[in-house]
Amino acid sequence: MFVNLVFGITQYERSMKMNKFNKLASAGILMAMSANVVMADDEHAGMYAVTITNLTKGQTFTPILAASTKKGSTVYTLGSPASDELEIIAESGNSQPLANKLSSEGNALDTVSSGALLGPGQSVTLNVKMNRQFRHVSIASMLIPTNDAFIATNSIRGPKKKGHSVTVYSAVYDSGTEVNDELCVNMPGPFCGGEGFNEADGEGFVHINIGMHDIGDLASSQFDWRNPAAKIVIKRIK
Structure with missing residues (x-):
């Protein structure tokens, strides 16, 4: 026992x-x-140089947000309501809320702002960190003077090899969050100096912007555009 x-x-x-x-x-x-x-991830860590060129005749881009993002992450969805963060960009040019959202939800490794306006024919280059999980690039910026027009890309796949580049173009989109009355009182920026973001509704969904039509304070001959409005070159530099 x-x-x-x-x-x-x-x-x-x-x-x-x-x-x-x-x-x-x-x-x-x-x-x-x-x-x-x-x-x-460390072995695949690198950097993209993202160059944005303003192709319009008379529109200015607000400080541009560039982010290294996961595959499938989106800034906008055509035919669907704009997020609050996209509405803020499209109406006021403030990209910080969207940058915060992408980062807090784990959809972005790095977010960078150009910090300055980009005039017609001008280019700016932003460097964003990337790795194996975050090898796509998203950008966003408002066009001024407009009510709620913006350029953007949704997670464009960057090149794998150093020295290689990818070129894409952005049309001008409308966030559908503000009526396109073309009145300076409702447009921010140095030309109009009007109101930026407000909670009034527009069409209710993101769509291709139809441009300027001389219905308010702005002459279409000066401020209208044809798509594409922006050229984006993504080059791997590290």
Whole structure:
């Protein structure tokens, strides 16, 4: 009886030790896997130079947001209501709320703003960090003077190899969040100096902007455009 009891205790101790060992081993494997993922991301870490050119005759781009994003992340969806963050960009040119949203939801590795207006025919280059998980590029900017027009890209796949580049173009979109009355009182920026963001509704969905039609304070001969309005070159530099 005593022998059997001792044998049972010994077996129990061995079992407990094995369970503890297995747990430690599993934890070690998980840590190693996590470390490998980080190392893999580090090995694929690099940088894109994103060059945006304003192709319009008379429109100005507000400070442009560029972000390295995950595949499938979106700034806008044609035919669907604009997000609050997109509405703010399209009506006021403020891109910080969208940058915060992309980062907080885990859809962006790096967000950068050009910090200045971009006039007709001008170009600006923004450098954004990238890695294996975040190898796409999204941009957004408002056109001024307009009510709620913007340019944007949704997660454009960047080049894999250093020195290679990808070129895409953006049409002018309308956030559908403000009536296109073309009145300066409702347009921000140096030319009009009017109101930026407000909560009044427009068409209710994102669509292709139809341009200027001389119904308000602005002459279409000066401020109208034809698509595309922006050229975007994504080059891997690191």
